[in-house]
Amino acid sequence: MIAVENLCFAHGDGGRIIFDNFSLTIRQGEAWTVIGPSGCGKTTLLFLVAGLKMPDSGRILVGGEEIRRPRPSTGLVLQDHGLLPWATIYDNTKLGQKIRQFYGPDGKHSPAGISFDHERDEERIHHWLSWLGIEHLKEMYPSQLSRGQRQRAAIARTLVLEPDLLLMDEPFSALDAPIREELQKVMNSFHKQSGLTSLTVTHDIEEAVVLGEKILVLSENCNSAPQVVDNHLLGAMEKRNSTEFREKCRELHDLLATKRDNVAEERE
Amino acid sequence: MIAVENLCFAHGDGGRIIFDNFSLTIRQGEAWTVIGPSGCGKTTLLFLVAGLKMPDSGRILVGGEEIRRPRPSTGLVLQDHGLLPWATIYDNTKLGQKIRQFYGPDGKHSPAGISFDHERDEERIHHWLSWLGIEHLKEMYPSQLSRGQRQRAAIARTLVLEPDLLLMDEPFSALDAPIREELQKVMNSFHKQSGLTSLTVTHDIEEAVVLGEKILVLSENCNSAPQVVDNHLLGAMEKRNSTEFREKCRELHDLLATKRDNVAEERE
Amino acid sequence: MKNKGSLFSTLAGVLMLFVLWQLLSLVVNLPILPSPLEVVPLFLHDMCGELGLHFLASSGRVLAAVLIATIFAAPLGLLLGQMPKIDRVVGPLIAIIYPIPKIIFLPVIYVLMGISDFSKITLIAIIIFFQILVVVRDEASGLRKELILSVKSLGAGRRALFRYVYLPASLPGVLTALRVSVGTAVAVLFIAEQSLTSYGLGYYIVIETYQVLLYKEMYAGIMGMGLLGVLLYFAIYSIERKVSKHLFIQ
Amino acid sequence: MKNKGSLFSTLAGVLMLFVLWQLLSLVVNLPILPSPLEVVPLFLHDMCGELGLHFLASSGRVLAAVLIATIFAAPLGLLLGQMPKIDRVVGPLIAIIYPIPKIIFLPVIYVLMGISDFSKITLIAIIIFFQILVVVRDEASGLRKELILSVKSLGAGRRALFRYVYLPASLPGVLTALRVSVGTAVAVLFIAEQSLTSYGLGYYIVIETYQVLLYKEMYAGIMGMGLLGVLLYFAIYSIERKVSKHLFIQ
């Protein structure tokens, strides 16, 4: 599904090199999570895969095609939400559908074979809003919502478009534990039901374990060879307190610590 | 230190009543954490205590004085950071000191007995920035930072002012596990060293247990009587994987779930 | 309740203005600055007669000019704000053309479009075109990047971005621009309506009163301009309340 | 490299303007629209002589007027943007006064401040005062609330908010306002410099050339106004690059 080939990237002209000759393959239907120290380039990677930033060299293929602009059936949930401040939650959720209708099924801005069905679209919006517990806030503006509510609105906005590739940047970071777990469950079921491919950035190691069959660990230094941890505990909600689960978490935790220390030493 | 007396509050005219006749006392030097479902009013409570929002009725006393405007030695770390986009990280961190110098030690905008010492101020900024690992980003603008880096800048900005009451709204949510743990440790040591009082909102139950000797659990319904869970595991970093710790977490987790369910049922 | 408060403040403002005017007229004490006590009754009386017609003629012209200018300037401003490359070419161009007193080109405009009323409207439209353009462009270029990225990720290309982000995002800017340019448009009437018409506040003020030193009548005409300005202000304000509801949430 | 690109785009823009002008002059084919091929050499030649003096005189007046207007309008605009209550009173007042052609108050200004050059500068300053005021006010009132709250929590009262948030936050707005009003200020010269002076582009264009039908010389004068406009534009642009660095990060 995703093939990152010899990716090189640095922010701006004199910026730190974040990816240097970095290659990675994610197969259709796989659920990946990404962890790494703050500032290591997780968001940047997501932006690159989403087609919102362009590699300095190398290329990224999604579904066999090189990414030059956002791909219509890729869904992206941003870290800072990006809701339109002048639109209500309902209108924000409907935005993607509106854009698709605006262009029609052109394959460039909206998936080629898509058909428009007003009722089905409304039904989906209703479904996701109520499922995420923010349907009663439909007529509110983003500035009137709590942060968690805003985050859920951003998730709803992406999910109504039924993407086949879902890129999420710390999507549940502002949600309380119970709802976060529910959402994690849904994400897992998606993979089983619809063969969704996903790439989720998170700071919560447990979440990384629950959501990712493969866990990509990025380092604050320049990333060249991807470090991928295999994980068979995907979806093992009930095992959260098992030794196995905790072992995995501890392993990742220690790995993460090394990703940081390197840098700190270098910086001295 | 903090006395909330018969607090009533609702957003706007027709908004949901968030607090109704809510009373609470927090003693000097205590470390509290606040948990609750997303949208329950945690941020609102912090804003009320910080003096950025006014109660509809009832009153809030901090250090014996009724809060009518922000109190100079209260530090607040906001959920969405609120860094000035036109100022570098260094300037953002220095902002509080600048404001204090602007007013002089008037007791209203800046603590009454404060003295200004350029070198000491610089030293503090340096200390916190490097301690938080963002000193090398000093000359960058907020828009050039990753989310976690921005969050750390917001923390630095508040800590350089050496507050005696620290209000933090999900301060570590965007940070990776190792650095989060380090910060938690520092917070704990603050309490021991300087008698800091703190009120920290978090979604991470473990964090709530590590940081709070008392844990306030808010509900998505209107909050009248505060539900406070006592916790002697404060600062028990090393016990994170102990049964006791996990038990506490599970207890809070279940409690939280009820806080949510009520509402969902009501809403049907 | 809110609206009543707003109405009340407006009245307070207007009253203040009259008091200031009265004071100033007492200080200056010359026929060139008559007292509002003389002018206001005259204004009220005349508005039911001739002056009313002049007022209507001017209103029509200003509305038409503002409409035309907005239709051309707002999209162009949005475009330039979006595309810094083009802006770097066009920006200095605007800076050159903008300050040139357009009134000089009136003869050229007459040649190109005849001496109909349309030439006048065109002139006013050209003058305010640049003001709207500059404000809208600056507003559009200041848009937060995250917002644009997030909407791009929903599939939006340039056109959809325009429709769903730039347009609504710069509505407040467009309205600010309108507020500035409506004032200018009314002021330009003063010059544009001197020629080739016998109706309009500009004509009334300059030809019928100002140059023959009928100061009281002139001030009645000026009050007409003020009234036109304030009516348009409230029109824009009410549009703003409709389209930018989110700005009025406290 | 960036600056070179910017210079190049400007030149491209100017070239385009001349081509358009040439085409239009071919179409209109009347002495009132001479070809740039005749005007540009004349302009270059005259700028080293008389025209240069007129240019300097006008530049001085415009700069002084812009400075005065900004000093008064920017803080007031910031204040009004911050305090909606006062704005509700003053807003309609501005709407009334703004469109009134200030030129009719010239005698009042003469009475109050004599017939020195300062009256002219005051007149220009008054006219652009309102434009700056409106734009700055609208910009200041659109500020994000979180920002204000966060700085308040650091202890900032009204004054510190003003100094550390409103002022820097509305600098881009002030600069936009300046861009709009600099254009207007230059255009107003056309009216303000007709009397009581023998120097200034307005005097040159109207009295020395327009009235005696020296169209080529008149267009040279107009080019002077364009030049003045574009110089001020780049002055503002370079200030902007200095003070709002964060807007130029890509």
Next chain:
Amino acid sequence: ATDKGVLRLALLPVPDVLPVYVALEKGYFDELGVEVEALPVGSAVERDQLMQAGKADGMINEISGAANFNREKIQVKIISVARSPIGESPLFRILAAPGSGITSVADLADIPIGISKNTVIEYISTRLLTFGGLKEEQIVYKSVPVLPERLQLLLQGQLKAVTLPDPLGAAAMEAGAVEVINDLSRRDVSASVITFTTEAIESKAELLKNFMVAWNRAAEDINTDPAAFKELVLKKIRVPKNIQEKFVTPPLPLKAIPSKMQWDDVMAWMMEKNLISAPLIYEESVVSDFLPQ
């Protein structure tokens, strides 16, 4: 306007004000102990504004203009005629567009004529047209107050006819416009005048007398050798380029005040136009005391 020894004059760049500049150049004012400060103005309204603001003591204007000042209270008085149509030099001409085929006043029936409304231009046009045989209802005016604009509209044929003052009128003819009639045929009504505020007349009477002496000397100089001042003329007076070569300084009348008949005719017109509600009295607005003996 309070400086005792100074006379401030608001002056348009028209031939009518020439004696002031000539007298200044020749030092006539200095000789007579009058200090004259010339305030150049770009338009008639600004000239009037300076007067209204009390920043000028006198000006060169027209009878109707002076009457406007005196509508409610006598603020100014006419002390002399400044210029009137003499010899071959008219003040105003009605001109037809090149190629319009209009050659006589009769052709102008129902043709819109570009003028500056409510000013002396309208007054003169009306008088010339009725003199040429048109009835009131056959006269149609269009307001075009800015002179160069009026000229352009004529030359482009957008207006079939306009009234222009000289030297702009002469320039239009040079550019192809056809003269229909000029005010040489109504010498009795056309004149520009020297007007001073009553305040100046009361407090600076001596100065004014001397001023008029100097004025007359200058006017005589101009009349005897018009070519001598060409350079000064081209500097102070707006003479369009295309006639600068040919331009002859117009001869000026000496020691005259407008007649009662002239005044009353203007009053009649102003009554018609509703510019005044009652005719003003000739003697209150025109004084002969300052004409040099």
